[in-house]
Amino acid sequence: MRNILPVLTVILALLVVWYAAAFQLNKQWALDMAARQDRVMTTQQLIADTWAQDKPKLPAPHQVAVELWETVALKNVTSRRSLVYHAWVTLSATLAGFGLGTLLGTLLAVGIVYSRVMDLSVMPWVIASQTIPILAIAPMIIVVLNAIGISGLLPKAMISMYLSFFPVVVGMVKGLRSPSQMELDQMCTWNASGVQEFIKLRLPASMPYLFASLKIAMAASLVGAIVGELPTGAVAGLGARLLAGSYYGQTIQIWSALFMAAAVAAAAVGIIGIVQRATLKRMGLDR
Amino acid sequence: MIRSPIILIEAALGLVLTLLAAVALGGQGALVTVLVFAVWIIGTLINLRLAAGGRGAGLAPLVLGLTLLGMWELAVRGFGISPVILPPPSAIAVRIAGSLPILWEDFVQTVIKGALSGYVIGCGAALITAVIVDRFDFLRRGLLPVGNFVAALPVIGIAPILVMWFGFDWQSKAAVVVVMVFFPMLVNAVEGLRATEPMQRDLMHTYAAGYWTALVKMRLPAALPFVFNGLKIASTLALIGAIVAEFFGSPIRGMGFRISTSVGLLALDLVWAEIVVAAIAGSAFYGAIALIEKRMTFWHPSQRGR
Known part of the structure; x- marks a missing residue:
């Protein structure tokens, strides 16, 4: 405060x-x-x-504020002129990609922690995968997926997934390995099976790392969804608003879309923060 | 050494899927599926051997990469996938060899002029701002939350605005990169400048060191691990920013321009060639910074263990 x-x-x-x-x-x-x-x-x-x-x-702040108020509060939510409608289109792709990415990242992390082969061979490629500027080839991915008949929400979600799985892998590998040898030995003396060790020790220990990663992943998948909307003349979504605004010189529209994106990002990351605090408090890890 | 259950589960799952696919496709499809699976099994076996041996473990990622490339090539040729959807690796290699001048021109335009100049300006400005912010506690408490907030925003969205302001050439791309790298770098550098311990600060005090001496001799070196962390994050951001900014308008060269126009022309082998160049440039950029980091922060625990 x-x-x-x-x-x-x-x-x-x-x-x-x-x-x-x-x-x-x-x-x-x-x-x-x-x-x-x-x-x-x-x-x-x-x-x-x-x-x-x-x-x-450069529109003045109050112009952007007026535009935001008009497109958020004064328009019907289902109307194409409503910014809430566009934000929802983007947010749904973001959430789908975020969910898929978190799932994939967690699975990969479990594999990497439990298998030396995967640790040796997959981990460098996970890192290398992020040096490819996926955002730059997002248009191609969308076009190609369109060509084989996948369109709508899924292509955008795929890009979000690609961007969001990486922080989750890195964080979860760190988290799943965070129990000390002493704690692992303790599980051993209790005759815990591998599954029990995973559920009762490694998984809870990884939670703080997971939440830190989830916040980064959420921000990344929102960027992915927005850039995913840029090509192929997308008609709905915050990215489409940005592109349309830049074509027609509607700077006020660009800025209001930007602020909407910022608000969505802040809200999504904020919700993860609240869940994090509640979860860690219940687990007694809150410090 | 094949004790890890994950691999066995993985192999069993793969086998079941392959058999299902083979039955469903029949004929040539079945043969190709079996071949693709065979390549994968061979790669995994080599990797298992490498992992068990301990020596040559550094080759494991290479083997995985070659395995994936082999599977890709086989699948594309075997299933007769149109090159408009996914060209085989060999076609991409031929394309790279054939259009080196174009690739070099795009590389200079996007990476050297756009990304690198923006990277240097953005990171430099962030470092200087960090020192100023660190000097005044009020600024630090005010700017850091704002910086953290902005670092999580889809900053890429300002690309169209900056293209509008700075024109189509590389200056606008550099501007996008500056804005993209500034806040992650600032947050890391400020964090780093606070990384000294009271004991170290007291020692400097006993030496009667002034603010500037303490800054240069103690706090800047102590901040280096954080600064390098920021530089690494910024290096990937810079490349992405420079390429994506070209989608909003660019002269008729540059990697982003080439990618977006080639997609329109369905020349996907050229797109993939640009992607390979971007990936190599990105990895080299990241690797160079990691190397400098190793040289300059050899004293830090994260570097000593290796």
Whole structure:
């Protein structure tokens, strides 16, 4: 709580910088317009104009806020003009990919921890897989999957999955290996079977690592879903809003889509944080 | 040494699936499936031997890679998959050998001009900001939560805006990269600058070291492991940022441009060739940083154990 004042100060400073930048970037256009109409603008008029243009280079914060309010609160949720509708399209792909990625990551991690062969051979490829800029080839994957008849939610979810399984693998391998030799020996003295050792010792021990990874994975899969919407003229979703906005110079629309994406990311990561706190508290790991 | 149950389960599952597929497909499909499975079994056996021997364990990933490539080639040729959907590795290799000038031109445009310049500017700016932020506690408490928040956002979304501001050439790509790498780097560097222990700080104090001496001789070196962590994360981000930014407009060269236009032309072998180049560039970039890290932070526990 003691961070509130500094954080608010920083945000306020950002807003001031933003207004100043909006004035600076939009000034030229306003001046050109005035010159064309043979008007002379006072400084006050100029400032007012730069903060209220239709297609500004950089919209002022209040313009974005108004656009957000209009597209979120004043439109029917099922309408195509509603940002909530687009956010839901993106979020559903994100969640599907996130679920699949978490599942795949956990399975791989269990395999890597229990099998030396997999540890030696798979782990380097898991790392190498992330140096491939998957986001860059996302358009191709979407096009190819479309060509063989898979379209809609699934291709986007695949990209999200590819981005989100990696943090889960790394975190879970670390977590499943976190019990000390002493704890493993203790399980041994209790004559615990391999399955029991896994369920009662390794799995609980890995939870803090899992949650840390899940937060990163969630952010990554949202990025994946958004980029997945860019190609093939996607008609719905936050990525499609970004692309449409950039085609038609609707900067206010771009910024409002960006803020919606930020809100979705913050909400999703926040929910994981709440689950994390509740779970770890029940397990007595809360510190 | 084949004691691990996972491998046995894996093998059994694979066998069942293969048999099912073979029965379902019949004829040539069955033969191809069996061949693909045979390649996989051979690869796994070699890896089992390597894992058991201990010596040459470093080859295991190579064997897995070759196994996967072999399965890919066999499956594409055997099942007659159209090259429009998935070209075989051999065709991709031929394409790489055939269009080296194009690949080099795209590499220079995207990696050297776009990603690298943005990476240097972004990471440099983040480091300087980190030192300033670290100096003033108020700033640190205010900027760090904001930085953490921004680091988790889909920053890639600002690509269209920056392309609008800085034009189509590499400057806008560098700008996207700067914004993408700045916050992860900042958060890591600030964390690193706080990594010294009270005992070490007290020692510097007894030496009558001023702020700058302590910064250069104690806190910056102590921050290096964190800084390198940030540099590694930023290296993959930089490449992604530079390529994706090209989707929003670029001159007629660059890896992102080539990928998006080649997909339209169904020249998937060229797309895959670009992907190979990107993967090699990304791995080399990451590897170079890891190497420098090994040299500079040899004293850190994570480096000593190896």
